[in-house]
Amino acid sequence: MEHTQTHDGPTDLGEDGPTGAESSRLVGSDRVLAVLRELSRFPDGVGLDELTRLIGSPKPTVHRALGALRRAGFADQDDRGHYVLGDEFLRMAFAHHEARPEQVRLRPLLDTLATRFGETAHYAVLDGREVVYRSKVDPPAGAVRLTSTVGGRNPAHATGVGKLLLAHELDTLEDVEAWIGDSPLERRTPQTLCRADDLYRELRAVRAQGYACDDQENEPGVNCLALPLYATSPTTPSGAVSVSALTYRTPLSSLLDSLAEIRAVLGPLGEPYR
Incomplete structure (x- = not known):
């Protein structure tokens, strides 16, 4: 020993x-x-x-x-x-995390989403080529839960929250190509978008529709719907909120059908200041 x-x-x-x-x-x-x-x-x-x-x-x-x-x-x-x-x-670390203003403001929203859908709700921010999960609320006891953790990271291009936030930073194909640089994007699943032109088209669609999806692009059997959150800036998303679900239990089509309801839960925090 x-x-x-x-x-x-x-x-x-x-x-x-x-x-x-x-x-x-x-x-x-x-x-x-x-x-x-x-x-x-x-x-x-x-x-x-x-x-x-x-x-x-x-x-x-x-x-x-x-x-x-x-x-x-x-x-x-x-x-x-x-x-x-x-x-x-x-x-x-936990005292600091719990005292963050954004954590205090967002926790009730994530609680509502996790309870309503019986799935996991996340709040994440962009950090270079990755997203960092700042907050997570699991569904009620008894449901199968995801393995994501507060402070955990995932490749931005493979996640709904990441694509949502990248869409506000990478406007052109040249921007996407420069962001990728000489380091190829990791292919997490067969659905992961790894080519610059494919990712650019996806980000352009995200900007137009105001939300992003992860259709088993980061993990097989898991999809998510992500929306922007304006917790600290009137015009630039401070992060993104997502409902992440097991596909067999809550398919992506069900999340999309509930888009208006999710936006209603986010309320003013989900819209840029006009």
């Missing part, structure tokens, strides 16, 4: 200084942040040797970073000697 001891004295995160190969890697506080990021990927904990391999820094350096995180309450060590995110970090 791996169980390493940490000393309680002050730690200078840069005390060993960058030398050799280390100089091209992480230095100072960047190492601590890299360790924190890796810990978030291992809810069941991860050993020091594995962390060292993932981060690519010497074991003593990673160990010092873990010591700093543990003293702050941002990391902890279980009885196997594995490291996990600390309770203080989780408390701060």
